[in-house]
Amino acid sequence: MDKIEPGEMVRRLTGFIRTEGRFDSVAIENFRKMPGGASREIWSFDCSMERGGETNRRAMVLRRDPGAHNISTSRRHEFMVIRAAFAERIPVPEVFWVSEDPAVLGSAFFIMERIEGETLARRLLRDDTYARAREVMPAQLAEILAKIHRIDPVKHKLDFLAEPGDNAALTEVRRYQENFRLFALEPHPAFELAFRWLLGRVPKTARKTLVHGDYRIGNVIFGPEGVRSILDWELAHLGDPMEDVGWMCVRAWRFGNDQKPVGGLGPREDFFHAYEKASGAAVDPEAARFWEVFGNLRWGIITISQARTHIDGFVKSVELASIGRRTAETELELLNLIE
Amino acid sequence: MQDRPTSVELLEAAADFVDRELVPAIEGARQFQVRVVANVMRIVAREIKLEDPLVRSEVKALARLLGHDAPHLHSLDDLRTAAAGMGEELTAKIRAGEADDGAWRGEVLAVVRQSVEDKLRIANPRYLEGDIAIRNAAKPQKEI
Known part of the structure; x- marks a missing residue:
């Protein structure tokens, strides 16, 4: 170009x-x-x-x-x-x-x-300005997610969205397994253990809905009063709505606030409960756990592919290069989750 | 034989300069990049100090786990090659389901955790300390 x-x-x-x-x-x-x-x-x-x-x-x-x-x-x-x-x-x-x-x-x-507001998650989690936002956002994010999962792809002519087949969870695991085999330059026994764990626990997905695909606090514009806008819809697809719930709980989006698993903002139970109330659909904690493990594994594979972008010379960047040394953080979290 | 400062002392001097002088002088997205530069230099300094003993103990642990005699290796290159080779052997066994359950699973998890923690001792020791603190806090307290 x-x-x-x-x-x-x-x-x-x-x-x-x-x-x-x-x-x-x-x-x-x-x-x-x-x-x-x-x-x-x-x-x-x-x-x-x-x-x-x-x-x-x-x-x-x-x-x-x-x-x-x-x-x-x-x-x-x-x-x-x-x-x-x-x-x-x-x-x-x-x-x-x-x-x-x-x-x-x-x-x-x-x-x-253009929506005015803040997107830096660290500010949300640390600054006094956002004390009120921290309180209200877990419930807001659960309610918004329930609405996203109610979007009718037929009504809105979203027929181009990838169709996951009979089992959305298995399709996603296989897809990331392929990516992992393609990108990894070293053996990663922790990821292999996580794949085995996931393949032994694939949830039977009753619901198939629109999935945002990158639903985390880093993709939210917020103000002191709470959520203003949800961004980055490029990974939207059809699948198990619990995929978005699990992704929200991935450790990397907590920025050190590990006692609050949902984006560093609150406990899982409150988020699940608010989602159930808003959607009328029950959250199976086992399915949510499956998708949380999958989410951490997915993020780990993304760190490998980002480092490869630098190593292979597509984009030379010290930031991308250094992400390659963050893979071990995800491996440790996966061991904590599956042991 | 090189003169002092050592490679570690040189890297730490450079990283200190970046953190103290450059970071406060630069704003926005560039400041983040500069922080990353200092962090990368500190990773390399820790790797120079720690890689040799860590990869030696990793090779020993993998050999024991896989039922091999402990290889007598001296050069860092040979140790790295041995660790990678046995890592491939271990991942093949995991993929084949050999660590899905049973007594060996526990041994595998312990060795893999040790390797991962050793990577973090170089890449991000503060993250590792934080993780250990969380796990200790989550354990039920023993009554005295």
């Missing part, structure tokens, strides 16, 4: 929005790249749109694939899942336009509303 200068991006983006929204004129201000966004670039801007003498001004963000090697359809899929969530009154940014035409900005992207 040729690098497009920010000035040129603004020019092209202005034209794109004017055409898509059939505006008489469009003006973009404060266009800047946001920090973070390891897998996608995020750009923030303010957009004034004029039609028939009426001007509307919105705070927006652009989420763009970093290069042409990505699966070109994924941005459209993520856009459609967020649009479905918005229609079901789940707190997500309003999404406006999507494009997969590389002629517009070099790679696929979509544009959505």
